Amino acid sequence: xxxxxxxxxxxxxxxxxxxxxxxxxxxxxxxxxxxxxxxxxxxxxxxxxxxxxxxxxxxxxxxxxxxxxxxxxxxxxxxxxxxxxxxxxxxxxxxxxxxxxxxxxxxxxxxxxxxxxxxxxxxxxxxxxxxxxxxxxxxx
Numbered sequence: 428x429x430x431x432x433x434x435x436x437x438x439x440x441x442x443x444x445x446x447x448x449x450x451x452x453x454x455x456x457x458x459x460x461x462x463x464x465x466x467x468x469x470x471x472x473x474x475x476x477x478x479x480x481x482x483x484x485x486x487x488x489x490x491x492x493x494x495x496x497x498x499x500x501x502x503x504x505x506x507x508x509x510x511x512x513x514x515x516x517x518x519x520x521x522x523x524x525x526x527x528x529x530x531x532x533x534x535x536x537x538x539x540x541x542x543x544x545x546x547x548x549x550x551x552x553x554x555x556x557x558x559x560x561x562x563x564x565x566x567x
Contacts, residue, residue, distance in 0.1 A: 436465035437491030437556040439549070442474045443537070448496030450539040458542055462549045473497070475511040482518045482532060483525070491556045492531045494548055499536025530555055 443449040449470040455462070471477075474495045485493060495515065499508055512534060519529040533552060537545050 436463065437553075438489060439463070439466045439552055439556065440485060440490050440493045441466060441468045441496055441549070442471050442477065442493070443468050443496045444474060444498050445470045445472055447498035447501065447539055448537040448545070451496070451537045451541045451545045454540055454542045455545050460542060460546055462546060463553050466549055466553075473507045473511075475507045475514065479514060479518050479521065483521060486522070486527055486531065492552045493533070494552055495532070495534045496537040496545070496548070497534065498538075501536075501538075 441448075441452070443452050449468070452468050474497055482493060495511070497508060497511060515532065515534045518532060522529050522532065533548070535544075535548050537548070
């Protein structure tokens with residue numbers, strides 16, 4: 428395994444719901460699967476609690492990418508997933524207005540045993556971020 432300086436790698440923030448996605452991330456650890464060390468996982472009750480400004484501030488302060496891993500429509504809080512999806516859409520619009528690539532923010536549903544899906548999302552985002560680090564891309 429090649430070790431690189433963690434400070435040089437683009438930071439990836441994951442907001443993981445404590446009911447679904449966080450146990451899925453924990454499952455990844457239990458099976459001893461690896462993903463990049465510059466991935467920061469924050470366990471949250473429901474990502475809908477974060478305002479639009481939170482995401483924009485993260486990007487302004489150097490976060491390269493954010494994945495919001497939720498329970499999807501199986502969220503234990505009625506209406507929370509639909510509100511979250513609408514919020515992420517509004518953030519994408521604001522990102523485009525600021526010339527921030529919208530694919531740096533992703534919303535996905537991860538279940539408690541979705542270790543493969545978790546790893547796929549993390550690795551795909553790191554690949555996107557690696558490409559972003561190598562040069563500018565058009566805003567989507």
